[in-house]
Amino acid sequence: MNETILIIYIISLTVMLIFASHGFIMLFYHKKYSKNQPSELEELDDLETVTIQLPLYNEYYVAERLINSVCEIDYPKDKLEIQVLDDSTDETIDLVANIVEEKLKEGFDITHVRRVDRTGYKAGALKEGLKTAKGEFIAIFDADFVPKKDFLKKTLRYFYDNKVGMVQTRWEHLNENFSILTKVQALALNGHFVIEQSVRSKAGFFINFNGTGGVWKKECILDAGNWHADTLTEDLDLSYRAQLKGWKFIFLRDFTTPAELPSEMNALKAQQFRWTKGAIETAKKLLPVVWRAPIPLRIKLQSTVHLTSNIVFPFILTAAILNVPLIFIKNSGPYDHFFNFMSIFVIAFISTFMFYLHAQKDVYADWRKRITLFPLFMAGSMGFALSNSRAVFEGLMNRKSEFVRTPKFKVVNQSDTIIYNKYLKNLKVESSAFVELLLAAYSFIGVAASIYFMEIAALPFHLLFFVGFSTVAYFSFKHTSLKKRK
16 A cells, blocks of 8 residues: 555656656757847738727726727827627626717727627637638737737837747736735746747747737738637647747746736636646647647647646646655655655656746846745646646546636725625635645645654655645635625
8 A cells, every 4th residue: 555655646746847847958949049049020010900800708997998098099190990809797798888979989990799698608609700800910918918019019019020920028017016916926927928928939849829919910810710719828829839830939928917916815816727637629620730840849849838738737736635645654664765766856846946047037126026926926827726627637638618808996005905806705615725725734734744653854855745725725715705804
């Protein structure tokens, strides 16, 4: 029995090591291609017509901010079309209708697009809008984004080649300093945008449109087969189909588009669940196509890691469960050779730390302050293991689920609050929060056992799991309880 536990544990750690060590590969390419910069046009001589699509679903608090910011973009009105793709079922409908009416009076070509139902969710809304879109280029912004005035004139300069199909900007965080939750999210997202997206773009690997904050060539969308709603990550799906058709994607690390991070734990869990499950669904759908495609092996390998990295969560959860009995196994039998071998897995921690260190160091002057949050980020990643493992299994088993939007609360400053937000009442504590609470108590046994047996090397990992599960569970209950105090 003990040997079986040890073998399962080593397998779990091995999978985690493989994906975590990919950080070293990313850093290698990061240094190798550090001087590579995407080509761009010096000036935009002939301005093309652009359609800006704004997919909305019950975004009462941020809809006006979004529409106003889009209308402030520096671009000729006669070359700009705005589609508010509004699938809302609440007061957002009337709010948007009034705003659109005012913008029409100001001379904007803006339409309030309503559908009978939410067929296809966001993908369905984007596809519906594309039917009547006048623009040669399609810019997309989610409700929580506030694009800069020079967004179009900056991004359109990179469509220097007829085969450039999409330009993605880096997300900037409007409310990063709102809470510890938003600060840790910013750290995590910076790893994706500053390193992953930048490296893949510069090295010629496939990158993904991040669902918002980017511009597509309409021809590219149509040539790739248009938006599909058979995965929860329609952006990742279309991105791969387009690049497999030979279209080039460009990522702009040094031009950012501000956005609001989820400020409530249950909303964040729903977002992470959707991203995790959608990536697995996309991997099942497109990895066979990737491996059959006439593209270099290096791109196939990188694409495989890109699409399957979320498979690591069930192994993180397995490690969390087996960590506790391992303390007792180590102190009850001759298994020193197993535990001596396990020391190699510290490489995974080093790789992950170096990856996120460079992600902060490359773009922020206060990177030393930011990287101090790394232990909390690691704990949070472990705390999400249960919810994201369920997402992985649902994706693998083809279990379909609704596209659950991430509610926006329009909180930017620390003085803002989510208590009076009407969408808070729609959030509920998932059953997973109760299991996470049990896992926190279970992990604390590992903390106590590590101290009792003086297993100092094991103590930090038990602490990370304990802090991760307890923090996720605590905020899940706390944020939901706010609606009872309103």
